[in-house]
Amino acid sequence: MNNLRIFLSLFTTVNLVLPVGHAQLINRGFEEWDIVSDSTFDIPSGWNLYGDIEEYDFCLPNSMKRVEALTEGEYAIKLESLCGLIDFSSTPVVLQKMKPEFPIREVSFDYLYHATYPYNASVRVLYCNQLLGEGDLLVIDTLTHKKFKFEGCSTDSLLIYFFGSDSFLQPDFPITLILDNFQIVYDTTSSAVDLKIANAKLTPNPTSNELSIRGKLDSGSELMIYDRLGRLYLAQEAFDGMKIDVSSWPSGMYAYKVVKRSNGERIEGKLVIIK
CATH class of the missing domain: 2.60.120 (Jelly Rolls)
Known part of the structure; x- marks a missing residue:
């Protein structure tokens, strides 16, 4: 046996x-x-x-x-x-x-x-x-x-x-x-996603090493990003025009969640960071 x-x-x-x-x-x-x-x-x-x-x-x-x-x-x-x-x-x-x-x-x-x-x-x-x-x-x-x-x-x-x-x-x-x-x-082009929450969108930019958020988000809205093991990698307030430097982040797949404070509306998805 x-x-x-x-x-x-x-x-x-x-x-x-x-x-x-x-x-x-x-x-x-x-x-x-x-x-x-x-x-x-x-x-x-x-x-x-x-x-x-x-x-x-x-x-x-x-x-x-x-x-x-x-x-x-x-x-x-x-x-x-x-x-x-x-x-x-x-x-x-x-x-x-x-x-x-x-x-x-x-x-x-x-x-x-x-x-x-x-x-x-x-x-x-x-x-x-x-x-x-x-x-x-x-x-x-x-x-x-x-x-x-x-x-x-x-x-x-x-x-x-x-x-x-x-x-x-x-x-x-x-x-x-x-x-x-x-x-x-x-494929690097696959990291340029356009995922919307109400009038907001989070866009990873593979050429500038940054994430950006555009759209109408009320004060206190929150962005959370998790690594592939489910550990919280980043949590901070989300607002229109914010940019996050990801140049030091390891390449790989991440999960994110954006929560709108006023009504709890959220979007969850995955993004890829490629160096």
Whole structure:
């Protein structure tokens, strides 16, 4: 019985593929799900899930004995054949699946790949009808940096997966793939949003490193901005013509809320700061 431990960051939804095996995944509220053969399971974001994978004493096509993923900030799979045959060309392993709020301009990560035999395998990125990494075979036991760029894309779903064009024939030698330093760069034009509250609007300006508010806001109206972990990053009075210097802010996604004092009217949204 192999123990499966999964730790997810707050904003990560992972598609975990278990071609064969059984697991009970338990969240903090002790709800349970059964993972059965040839199933794909969407893990809710922000939960720590624990479970066991039962090892079968018989073989099924494309079977794997062990899949281990994920720690926060690191995407890892360890694969071991039950029958001496793994065919990832028909059963790729999904490492990351997400639908971004803003168009993606660039995806990058580091990987470390270990296999006793140099199988023909790659990590592929599918986004906005573009399949990248198809001909980039993984280098064994070498820390490698990969970067994929996109142009003219919408907020289509992003899919990153492990793909092998060989049938892997050695059951005694597990394959290990670790992805780390996963980074997404969003399109700078996506940060110029125009979101209105009554006659007011908050506009991030990607070229001047400032946020500005224009419109009719009564005295005592408030602006609150939160970081991606939900922590209050800034809170101050909101008024017409105000400007906020964001040149020292880390790049990333933020949530904001503007509350009008007179009637409690509010608008909530997300903005992207890109340096």
